[in-house]
Amino acid sequence: MAADLSFSLWRTSVCLPKFDEAVHLSDVESHNDPEEEPFRSHYKARDIWKQIEQELKEREPAMEESEQRCAVAIHSAINYMLGCNYIEAEETSVGEEKLVLSLQSIESEKMTPRYCCLAVKVLNMLGVLWSGRENYEKALQFAKGSEQLYSDYLASTEVAPFVIRDLFIDDEHLTPEEERQMAFESEHTHTLFYLAQIYDKLQKRSESAEYCYATLRRQLETRQFDSIEWALNCATLSQYYITVGDYMSTRHCLAAASKMVSQNDGCDQQDQSEKLLKCRADISRCWVKYCLNLLQESKSAIQSAENDTEITSSSETPMEASHEVAQFDLDVSAFEGDTPVSHVLTFEDARHVFILGQKHLDLARQFYVLDGYVTDYVSITQDYSQLFKNLAFFEHDIDRQCRMHKRRADMLLETAKQLNPQFYLVICRQLTFETAEIYNSLVELKYSSAEQREGPPTPHMIKKINQLVQQSIDQFQAFVDSFRDHKKEMPKTFEADSLHPVLVSKFYVARLYTKFIVSDKSQRVQNMKKALDLYQGLLDYSDAHPDMPPVFNEELSVCKEMVQLMPLKMTKIMQGP
Known part of the structure; x- marks a missing residue:
């Protein structure tokens, strides 16, 4: 029956309804496809596109010149729709072929009202395709081509370009001009959005932000979001x-x-x-x-302008x-x-x-x-x-500073208690290390407070300082111990991402052992001996790993100095009164 119809009647009464049906399947029905058949509606739509394509080919030998021009438009539209269809169904190679065919068929007329919007759509989809393949440079070429085509077209004419559906109907029944312009602007907004994403993937943050901002502004202006x-x-x-x-x-x-x-x-x-x-x-x-x-x-x-008397207020x-x-x-x-x-x-x-x-x-x-x-x-x-x-x-006020840091330690400890290290080892390590740093900061603050008062620190102050020293040591040591294997043995070589925090933890523990306030000489020397062993262990690790990244050089210089000075200090303490 369709073959008996004139081309014009076939296009509007047969082809157009099929086009609308296929679009509905792709855009609406596909969202309801079952999990076991995720592309069911897309396959149905594909069959319809192919059916239109086949009927068009059968009609081509008897077409007049004006009808052939319409046939080219339908072919280019069908190839675009099929290209999108294949890509959505994860058949990207075939999809790319269809998109390229669509673009090639309208290349010489892409600046005309009939084909400009379609060309912009094809270029956008090719950009999406190559982004999916992680070839962002090629994706950028297509997206920038779409952006340029949009700008060139607006500079050349005020006529709103056709939407794809218009390629299936007579010129006197086109979509209203305002709707066509809105569709064209919407497609360009998509272009800007794609460019924002592509530049982000290319690590070009400034360009990405510029296009993201432009996209958001256009969406507000057009109320399409x-x-x-x-x-x-x-x-x-x-x-x-x-x-x-x-x-x-x-x-x-x-x-x-x-x-x-x-x-x-x-x-x-x-x-x-x-x-x-x-x-x-x-x-x-x-x-x-x-x-x-x-x-x-x-x-x-x-901190960087402590001596600058011209620092102005925030207002x-x-x-x-x-x-x-x-x-x-x-x-x-x-x-x-x-x-x-x-x-x-x-x-x-x-x-x-x-x-x-x-x-x-x-x-x-x-x-x-x-x-x-x-x-x-x-x-x-x-x-x-x-x-x-x-x-x-x-x-x-140092006491108020201490209370703030205490709040920090409490919230991190409470969170860590609720986590199983077997499943959240990395997170537990982060919390443990930060808690250790907090207690270390509290030690420094308490020392500063003790130095500011007249006379020696009170027994209460000494007890508090020693308690904080031990808490910091315990947390740093817990962090280091988390790297032990199932045999409780420490790795001979630490991974690059854990090397610095592990070495720094040991370094801090060494320093903390010298922060204990004790009157007994043997206890002081014992603490210093523990610190000395840790400093020496850090030097030994460095010697055993000459290719170690330079992430610990400053601390290593201190370790060398301490290894030289501490034995003399320990001897002096033991010989003193």
Whole structure:
């Protein structure tokens, strides 16, 4: 029957309905395919594409010139649809062939309204294809080609290009101009999104951020976006701005992300609710990183400019960006609030940042609980510890500093107690090492406090210092012991990623043994002997591994000095009164 119809009638009454059916199968029905037949709808759609292709070939010998032109358009569209179909069904080689055929058939006319949008789509899909193959340079060529084609077309005409469905119908029944332009702009937004991803894979963070920002702005302008995904992408972009010290853009992105998710409170579906809660938690974690990095950079700035009398207050000197400051068409003032965008210099300013970070930590932990999200929960706890650590820098009272560090140690120990090292060995090591460092810091603070008071340290102070010394030794030793094998033997050679922390732990333990405050001479010498043995052991390891990376050179110099001096010191102590 179809063969008896005129080409024009066949195209609109037979071909177009089949096209619509295949598109529905690919875009809608495929989401309901069973797990045992994940590509069932795609295969059905493929059969329809091929059927249209076959009928078209049978008609070609009797076609007039104008009909042949329409046939080329349908062929190019079918090849594109088949290319996407094969790629989605994980048959990428055949998919690539179809896409290339589609592009070749319209190469000379890709700047015309009939074919420009199709050409942009083909180039985008080829970029996606090569990204999937991890050939990002080639993917970049296709994506940049799509971007250039879009720009060249807009510069040459104001006519909205055809959408693919228009290639199956008469010109007088085309999709309305406004809808066609919207579809073309949407496809270009996809191009920008792909470019952001490709540049990220190529480790070109600045270019990736630039295209991500452009994508987010276009999505807002066209109102074509999923609000939760938009918020997550915006929060992710904020993390790039942190790395370049642009806290103005970082804060704005996070405020925009927070505003966007605040508009999703009416989500009722269970899966959407879970998605929304996770999104909020992830944005809160990004806010925590903002607060943490701002405190860390403020601390570093103060340390590097201790003698600079021209350090200005945070309210006067926002950090300058070397690029366009992010600005979305959203009113986010309520979410930006009075959050600083510059270095903080006082404890009160630092505390303000700390409280904001603490608030978002609590929000993040409402979703990322220990039962089910171990890695995330621990990471959030470690961020909490670091917030206290950086806040303590701005506190001048030593006792209050000590209380902050004590909070850190308690939260890390409590978390470690709930983990089984058999399953979470790396995480347990991280917690143990950081706890050891905290106790070591507390030892230094208590020594400083003792030195500031008049007269010798009290028995209570001595007891506390010795207790902290032992706690730090225990934690460092527990970290080192975690590398023992099932026979309780230590490896003769440590892996590169664990070499430095293991050697540093032993180095700290050696120093800590000399920090015990004891009146008994033999006990002091015994502690020094333990330290000496550890220093010598570190030197022996270095001698046995001459090709060891230079990650421990400064400490090795101290070890050599200690090995020479400590025997003399021990002799002097024993000979003294």
